[in-house]
Amino acid sequence: MPAKKTPKAEIAELSAAIGEHDRRYYLLDEPIISDTEYDRLMKRLKDLEAAHPELIKAESPTRRVAGGVGSDFAPVKHGAPMLSLENAYEEDDIRAWDERVRKNLPPGQSPSYLVEPKIDGLSCALTYVDGSLTRAATRGDGDTGEDVSANARAIRAIPLRLGENAPQRLEVRGEIYLTFSDFEAINTQERRAGREPFVNPRNCAAGSLRQKNPAVTAQRRLRFTAHSYGVWDGADEPRSHAEFLERCRALGLASSPAKRCVDVNAVVSWYADFKEREMPRLPYAVDGLVVKVDDFSQQKRLGFTAKSPRWAVAFKYPAQQATSTVLSVAFSVGRTGTITPVAKVEPVFCAGVTISSVTLHNFEEIARLGLRVGDRVLIERAGEVIPKVVKVVERGKAGSDIAPPTRCPDCSAAVSKDEGFVAFRCDNISCPAQLRRTVEHFASRPAMDISGLGEAAVDQLVAKKIVANVADIYAMTKHQLLDLDLFADKKADNLLEQINESKSKTLDRVLFGLGIRHVGEKTAEVIAGLFSIDEMLRMSAEEFQAAPDIGPVVAKSLHDFFSSPSGRDLIDRLRKSGLAMAKPKRLVAAGAPLAGLSFVFTGELKSCTRQEAEEKVKALGGKASGTVSSKTSYVVAGHAAGSKLKKALSLGVKVLNEDQFQELLP
DNA sequence: TGGCCTCGAGTTCA
DNA sequence: CTCGAGGCCA
Secondary structure: OOOOOOHHHHHHHHHHHHHHHHHHHHHHOOOOOOHHHHHHHHHHHHHHHHHOHHHOOOOOOOHHHHOOOOOOOOEEEOOOOOOOOOEEOOHHHHHHHHHHHHHOOOOOOOOOEEEEEEEOOEEEEEEEEOOEEEEEEEOOOOOEEEEOHHHHHOOOOOOOEOOOOOOOEEEEEEEEEOOHHHHHHHHHHHHHOOOOOOOOHHHHHHHHHOOOOHHHHHOOOOEEEEEEEEEEEOOOOOOEHHHHHHHHHHHOOOEOOOEEEOOHHHHHHHHHHHHHHHHHHOOOOEEEEEEEEOEHHHHHHHOEOOOOEOOEEEEEOOOOEEEEEEEEEEEEEOOOOEEEEEEEEEEEEEOOEEEEEEEOOOHHHHHHHOOOEOOEEEEEOOOOOOOEEEEEEEOOOOOEOOOOOOEOOOOOOEEEEOOOOOOEEEOOOOOHHHHHHHHHHHHOOOOOOOOOOOHHHHHHHHHOOOOOOHHHHHHOOHHHHHHOOOOOHHHHHHHHHHHHHHOOOOHHHHHHHOOOOOOOHHHHHHHHHHOOHHHHHHOOHHHHHOOOOOOHHHHHHHHHHHHOHHHHHHHHHHHHOOOOOOOOOOOOOOOOOOOOOEEEEEOEOOOOOHHHHHHHHHHOOOEEEOOOOOOOOEEEEOEOOOHHHHHHHHHOOEEEOHHHHHHHOO
């Protein structure tokens, strides 16, 4: 039977264990115990220390928060200045940099480059004396930063004590940052506490580091990654950057994964590959790559300019954000009459395109942003396609408030807002703007798929009063089309042919195309699979509601449509025009290999469109959805996958690439 | 009633 | 793609 542990031994054991779990979590990213178990170890250690205060060590994990008294961010002079890097934005910039490097090295000495991701966080310098953390400072102006020691001690990713063979004095520099999921968790908490959420992980990390109370910092799961050093006193100073990064890991400091590139061509291709393949999978924000000459003797030879080292450069990806000025606010009218405010901004280049108009969603959003015409705003087009206003950065001088419209911008009818709803709506059922959108929707690909009936054609047909509802599409003559001077002979024939073909579309598409409120693609599919059009014309709201996924709101909407004179008339005319409205055939292959599985597609696929992929899944008995949840079986990520991939990773949902998906198919 | 999980609706630029 | 909101289940 083992002897009972002495408190001293147990404290040492617990401290070591907690340190090891921190290392596993933050350095190796391979935790082996749950948060609860971790908390239990910590509690046991705290209890023991409370009972035996004489045994508390300065580097005890419990001292992370209790140890330091807020130093109030006193100014700190760095051992060596923390310089910024020169930026390169394009291939030409990086090639010019490479040329300069090679010109300044002795002939025949070609540099080998190390390339690391440039994490979007904040720089911080940690000083270790004889292996113990003594000070942490922010970058500040490069010469002098702020003392954030007390808060740095509260960060579990920062070891209080380095591993074996630490230099006598080390000032290591790196980036403090947050993962996307930790950032979101913090924002959820902030919102719950009734506070403003942080705009992005970077701001959140900065705010967390500059907390008055280190206990708050401790809860924020900040990370640290070493990328350089200012001072290395003592034996064994590394001789290359690669060696430095490796030594950091051995000492217990996380350091960036670096890629070696033999020349500038390799750097350029890695820049593209990294963005394409690596970046989307990273759990934290990266705004570029840092390219460094690996060999320290070469670095020394290259030296510094006044502002930055000649041996390193930041190869940035195009900014996803830009600032611009709000010139005016327009109102657009949707198919259902919803009025959406859209900000017209001074055109600004952002993430590859020039943006001149930005949706504001609704008036609550405007209030939340505190937005007025004339303001300078931060615009974002991160990952997704559609730009949005992140925040107001500067109040315009002669600005004016943005008032909701009282009349529809298109038909001047009165505007209403339902109690408890966010949106303002135009209630005029024959509003031309709504009609245009309805006709476009009817002709759209997932509905009746009439190509040639796009925005331009619909605008004219509605303006000339040739089309006053979707049934009129089937009454158009070639003569009328030619009159529009939008169509030449051949094009008019093509359109009429397309319209004729659309008559054979199945009932689900017709139902979806009608644009009944709350009836989208999925709901239309469910209803069309259960009832014929004649049954629908006779059904009560209760009967609709008996169908799966149909609640009172959707049921009422369906019943309202099918019992209204205009709805019944529309159906009647469509039928007389020769629309088949046949029940869709759900062909499920024998054995249904994908039965019970649900798929979400994201990004661009090589072999087919996302819609086609969804069709395949459905034909094999699987389900295709648009949102990732814990119930999703697989997320199939194509090229340039975005937030859904991140969601899948954070929920632990299986992710397939396109090839792996193909293998699942028979 | 609250907390998922879905769906519907609107939107940008080239 | 993101938001708001409807439907379902505990």
